[in-house]
Amino acid sequence: MDTTSIEHELSLSVIVHYLVQAGKLLYRVQRHGGRVVVLLQVEEAEKKALSYAGDFGIERVSLEQAIGRVLREDIKAERDQPPYNRVMMDGIALRYESAFPLECVGLQPAGQPPMVLEEGRVCVEVTTGSVLPEGADCVVPIEHIHLEAGMASWKGDVLPQRGQFIHLRGADRRKGDVLLSSGQHLTGPALAVLAANGMTHVHVSRLPAVAILVTGDELVEVEASVQPWQIRRSNDYAIMGMLRQHGIQEIARFFVHDDAEGTLRILHNILDMHDVVVISGGVSMGPFDFVPRALEKAGVQQIFHKIAQRPGGPLWFGQGQEGQRVFGLPGNPVSAMVCMARYVLPLLTRASGGRECDAVMLRLTGPVSRLAQRTRFVPVQRRGRDEAVPCPVPTSGDFMTLAHMDGIVELSPGDVDADIGEMVRFYGWS
Template sequence: MSELLSVADAEQLIRQAMPVFGSERVALDAAAGRVLRQIVRAEREQPPFDRVMMDGIAIAMSSSSRRRFMLSGLQLAGMVQQTLSDPDTCIEVTTGAMLPRGCDTVIPVEQTKRDGEYYLLADDYAPTIGQFVHPRGADCRTGDVLLEPGMCLGGPEVAVLAGNGVAEVEVAAIPSVTIIATGDELAGVDQPLLEGQIRGSNDRALAAALRACGFDDVQLARVADDLAATTATLAELLYTRQVLVLSGGVSVGQRDYVPEALRTLGVRQVLHRIAQRPGKPMWFGIGPQGQVVFALPGNPVSALVCAARYLLPALQSATGLAAEPPMPVCLESAVDTNPALTFFVPVHVHHDASGRAMATPLPPGTSGDFSSLPRTHGFVELPPGLAVVPAGTVATFYRW
């Protein structure tokens, strides 16, 4: 039996072995939430002209001291640039319009009074030259770097892409994932239950966790506890998919065929068995063409803990997707553990009167008992060394 790896060593080995999934070009409307893989430069100056910032009138204040201006034209947003030929006149303007030639100041409509063909400035209003004019190039200059690789594309970034004519954008590729549930005892969610069967839930739970993190290309598969069937199914999926996530069949039982099938198919074992509870039997490896294989234990709590602690962070890091960092919480009550193992304990998190994050441990009876998990927000990681972790201990919290 191989020696158990520490959680820290397992995490490092996975990080070092993870491949880069490359990039792809997608339409701008499909880019939200993706990670940029190109430099984006300014298409032209922004704004591309001196831009009017308020509805009102545009005047040549540097050439006239008048407070009463005859209306000589109209400049709407989207119109070609008009010209103020007489500095003693004004041009009506709207927000977003080009500042007419010959004008240098905008007077808001609220500070004027219309008198026939004339505009009069309010008696107590003192304008300044250049007010309410957004100068050409004030935001950026042609060729300026606006976005860089590695940025996650949210609303502001998509606005920059659209504003600079980027209709297609290069982003980090999202790998294809197949989740394979193993076990003769599993029945589908819509199938009748026979004696000795349970409904499979791990595959749906893992798929939901992946999709919530931005991994949309997720498929489900199922295989019986049979070496030939397991090998054949994995061989086909290794040929067509980039990431395989197995649930069950990974321990050392007489019908746990997953490690043997993966060895037969040339998948290099990076790790097997970690000094942790739950999730000790976890297996991870890399296929002949760089395929990623996570083989998780079959008990539901074990599978979800290993997914949140290893699978999701590894995929997020490899694709550049933003991950919610773990945070410190304070245990409200003591937890019994095994000094030789890292313990992952489901908790409910709330904040006390001082704003400190407090975690109420809600450990399930076994790693197969998952009905209480919806009352938890995630789990804390309790390092080895103590048989009882006392209340008040600050622990690292990972969200489901």
């Protein structure tokens, strides 16, 4: 069975028999009016979407632009680290066998070539980070000695040890060792490694250009006056915010009324200029849901449409002729954000070449009812390291409380409710 959303006038029993006989327990079957609808299961929808993730290529960026990006090359140590025998404490450098008192014959500051420690009862004053003078094999901290009139006397309780407070050359890494691996996210410490090894530019995963298209006659601009039968646009801001938190910067927002020809025209323009298209609204089964047909006319291949989940069941996913990834999200705000967290962001993570993290499992702090035939997604507040406080919303249009939530948890279908303490999978807003 190649099609993932089927609306044929076949009998329900025939379809169920076929799916069971084929061993494909990946679908849910339901009636919608006089039609039979086969819905893809959540796990299979995820698998299909991720199989089309691909990547967006590689680009070379400056060190200043690399923060938060995904590395696409191995970085090797330019030289031994540390590159010299490094003094770890302010104090004096001496030969271990030397007996106090010692004559202080000079100062070895950081950033200067190494002095030579001559034979005899002599020492060199040293600073933290400086190179160890040649001939010295011990550093004594300043608090353990008394310096007066160029002479150093011992005032510590424990005798010094050979090699103490010396960070030996190459103790951390040897020249040629791999310091950063391809696929690693570049954090502040990672940028320090790049800088310390002379990397002014680095190869990283190219970030996609993303278009957000919002549809609906009921929508008005944020700054516009609003009639009682209208609502201000908000989904595009939610989607944009989640993408930016995910590291995506090149984002363009578009709006179209519920108009078939207008939808097709704007889709043609958007597809020509973007790697990923995220559409909000117009993907369900109403008389003004023009998006699926417009996408088909625009040459976008449907991969699946409709999933056995709530909220977010009408999700549409496809691929454009140039490899564009296209998501059609339901227009209800909670549904849109659920689908972003569950499908869109994971695809972008895989396409970026980053390392995919293991599933985050949290422990429910309260009971939550399941749905018999569909996966249920419930907003939660994350508490501590591993707890999820469930905060169900009455409808998929009620998004005013989501700003206080950290993400959603996934409850598999079933007849037994999820109880306190059950471990559930968590998806964050970013």
